[in-house]
Amino acid sequence: MNSGPHILIVDDHREIRDLVSRVLGLEGFRVSVAADGKAMRKVLADSRIDLILLDLMLPGEDGLSLCRGVRAQSRIPIIMLTAKGDEVDRVIGLEMGADDYLPKPFGSRELIARIRAVLRRSQADDSGVERKPAPKRYRFDRWVLETETRELLRDDGVTVPLSTGEYELLLVLVERPQRVLNRDQLLDLARGRAAAAFDRSIDTQVSRLRKKLERDPAEPRMIKTIWGGGYMFAVPVGQE
Secondary structure, three states: OOOOOOEEOOOOOHHHHHHHHHHHOOOOOOEEEOOOHHHHHHHHHHOOEEEEEEEEOOOOOHHHHHHHHHHHHOOEEEEEOOOOOOOHHHHHHHHOOOOOOEOOOOOOOHHHHHHHHHHHHHHHOOOOOOOOOOOEEEEEEEEEEEEOEEEEEEOOOOOOOOOHHHHHHHHHOOOOEEEOOOOHHHHHHHHHHOHHOOOOOOOHHHHHHHHHHOOOOOOOOOEEEEEEEEEEEEOEEOOO
């Protein structure tokens, strides 16, 4: 898996998705694709996305509506892609929260240059942004995960130590209960917090967490293996 920024391409034309994916892959970007808003939201929920290339004309919910929805919940940079070159469309897209606007057809060099420019601006803007505080604790089964102290507390008062890698992986899992995440998704979601801690395999980290969390690590109830899919945090999680 590439280690570069993760780009999500949202376009209903498979040929465009495939072409742009190849171009971005050659430039060292990681790429995910979606054909509509439903698929886009699933990727955003299951992956750490650094920038969205969003087509204006989509089946069902259009790009402007999707742009507005993304912007209401996050600061992920968005570049609008569309066959329309009218100034009104550009203005509306930018007013909805898009960071840039690129009419089709476009050249690969211009696309890459615009992506890199938007990512640079986004990183500079984020350096001074106060982020929304995360929940202070997650409750599940007989455990509490404290995010401020990064501690795992059992219901009998015992504090179980976690390595940085174990904590980051557990946090990714409890933030997304009852959802299947493959190994690449888990690595991608966690590496933004502690890349060095994930030099070891995801499977090793999961095994260590099971030994600490499960009553019987050989028959795990919380972190379940989904054959051919990855892992799922299978118990309900509460937030405080």
